[in-house]
Amino acid sequence: MERALVIFSGGIDSTTCLYWARDRFDEVFCITFDYGQRHRVEVEFARIIAERAGVKEHFIYRIDLRSIGGSALTDERMEIPERSEDEIDSTDIPATYVPFRNGIFISIAAAYAETRGIYNIVGGWNAVDFSGYPDCRPSFIEAMERAINLGTKAGAQGNGFRIHAPLMHLAKHQIIALGISLGADYSYSISCYRGGEVPCGKCDSCKLRARGWRRLGIRDHLLDRLMREGKI
C-alpha cells in the first residue's frame, strides 16, 4: 500500500499532479495552504476538486505568510504585475515571488506526511514556465528532499522520502494534456492571482494558462463552466 501526499493549491499544475498521483499510488492525500494569498478563493475550489477526485484526506493548513510579507501575492499594497506574453517568459524573479514559500510548504508537508506514514510527496513545480521562481528549480527540490531525509525521524530510520516533481520539464499545454489523459477536470481550477471567481485574464498566471489551452487547441474547462453558469 503506497501513499502519496500532493501539495495542492487547486491550480492547473497541482490538479494535474493530483491525477498523476491517483494513477500511480494506492492512496492519495492532499495538503492545501491557506497562507494569506490574495487568491484565497482557490482554497475553496481546491476542496471541490479534491473531493471530486476522491482523495483519502484533504488537509487545509492555515499559515500566515502575510505577516512575513515581501510579495505581491500577500501584500495588497503591491501591484500584481501585468506583463505581455513575451515578458512572462523572462527569467527575472517577479513581484509575485513569495519568500521561500516552497521551502515552507515542503517542510510542513513533510511533517504531516511523517505522522501519517506517507513517504511520497508530489508537487507541481515547474522550471519551464515561471522559471524565474528559484524555489521551483530541480536543484532546490533535490536539496529539500535531502534535508527531509536527514531531518525527520522516518528519514533517519531509513524510510526514505521521495519528492516527485512530474511536471518539472513540461510546458503548460503539455501539463494540461497530461492531466486530461488522466481524467483531470479543470473546471474548478482558477489560477488567477487576483482572486476573483472569474479570471482577470491579465496577470502572469492567467496569461500562461490561456496560452496553454490555446496551444492545445481546446477550450479551457473553466471558461466552459463559467459560460454554462452564465458568469461570463
Place this chain on the structure above:
Amino acid sequence: MERALVIFSGGIDSTTCLYWARDRFDEVFCITFDYGQRHRVEVEFARIIAERAGVKEHFIYRIDLRSIGGSALTDERMEIPERSEDEIDSTDIPATYVPFRNGIFISIAAAYAETRGIYNIVGGWNAVDFSGYPDCRPSFIEAMERAINLGTKAGAQGNGFRIHAPLMHLAKHQIIALGISLGADYSYSISCYRGGEVPCGKCDSCKLRARGWRRLGIRDHLLDRLMREGKI
C-alpha cells in the same frame, strides 16, 4: 552592517545563541515560534530575554503544529517522558520529537530573513545532548542551508545565506559557560517541557539543564530568581 536572525525559543541554548550573535553581528533580530507547544510559557519569557538583550526586532510567529501532531510536546494525550540521566544520553528518538520542526522553523526564518536583508541565521542546534533528534545534526543543518540558498531570491542572486550553529559540538555546561562569558542571564529561561513557571525537574529538558549547571559548579540563574521571588 551585518545582521543576524536568531531562532529563539527562550531556552538555555537559544539564549546563548542570542548573546553569541550580539557579540558578533551589528544588528540582531529574533524569531520565536508559538507553535502549540505545551511549554508555551517560554514564549512570554522569550520576550523578556530578548528585550533585556536589546534586540533590534523580535518577531513572534504563530504556527499551528498541534494540528499536525505526532509529538508529546504538542499532543496532551501523550506522556512527557521521565527518564534517568543515563537514559537521556540514549540516541533513540524520544516522544518529544516534533515532526520536522527545525525544517519548518528554518524555512520560515529564511523567509523572514530574506524580506529584511538578513543573511545570517543562528540557532542552538546541538548534536551532543539530545543527539536523538535528527533535525539537530550538522548534516541536516548543512542541507537546509543549501536548500535556502537555492530556493530564495536572495540566494539565487548571490547573497549567500549562512546558517550558524555555534553550539553544535558543546555539552550543556559548556554552552552555559559560553553564555555567561558573553554576559547572558538565564534567569528567565525556563526549559521545562511541562510548561510551568517553576520547572518540573523530571523531564529530559530539566534533567539536562540541571546536569549542566551541576557540572559547571554554579547555581542555576533560574533557581536563584525563583528563590528570590519566593516561588520555590
